[in-house]
Amino acid sequence: EFFHAVLGPQVAARGAWRVEARALAANELALRWLARLGATERCRLPGYGRNGEDFILYDWTRESWNHVPLPKTTRLEATATDTDHCRQGRAGARSRAPG
Template structure:
C-alpha cells in the first residue's frame, strides 16, 4: 500500500511519539527537559501538521509552525518504518507544505538536527535547506546540532528529483520495514 499523507490528529501523533525511532528519541530527549508522547503530539499540532500513513498505520509526523512573524520551524519524527515514508513526505513537502508556509508570509524556515543523525542531515540538504552552522553544545547534555534553513529566496526551488538518492537509499535499507534512521529536526527535527 502506498504512503498516504493526512492531516495530523492528536491520536496519530501520540502513537508515533510513543513508538519513536532511536535517533528521533535521542534528538527529542536532548532538546526537551520533560516530555511525554501526548505532550510532544500536542505541541506538534501547532501550525501545519501532517502524518504519513503506511499500510493504514501512522508512521511519521511532520510539519511547520510559526515561531514569530515570518519565522517558522520545520520538524519531523517517526517510527522505525518512517524511512519508507520519506519519498511521500518529500513529494508532499514540495507540492503542499512549502507552498502553505510561503503563503503565510514566511521569510525563513529553520530546522535543527542532531549532528549524529546522518540521514536527517542528508535529507535536509536534499530538501533544499542550507546548512548554516554547527550549534556546539545545543543539547541538554552538550550534544551538537546543525542549524539548517530555507529562506524566501530559495526555499521552494528544489526539484523533487534531487531527493531521489536519499529516498532510494532509505527505502532500500528498510526492506523489512524495520529501518532505524531518518529525519527529525526539522523537517527533520
C-alpha cells in the same frame, strides 16, 4: 526540491520568510534528509543539545523560493527576517526555568 515545490508556496502564503530546522550533528540520516529536502546548512551549534551534543542549523528562506511572489514587506516582517542566525544561544523551546 519537495520543499520548494510543495511546502514553500504554502509556507509563503502564510507570510513566513524563513523556516528552520535543527538536527543532531551525529545523526547522518537526519542530515541527509534535510539536504534532500533542499535545506541550506547554516552553522554548527556546539553544545546545543541537552547533554552538550552539537547540532546543525538548517533553513529555507523566501529568497530561495524564487518562484514565490514576495508581497510588500511590513515592518514586523522585516524584523522577523533577521531572527536567529545562530545567535540564539541555548534558548528556545527546550529551555527550562531553574528549579
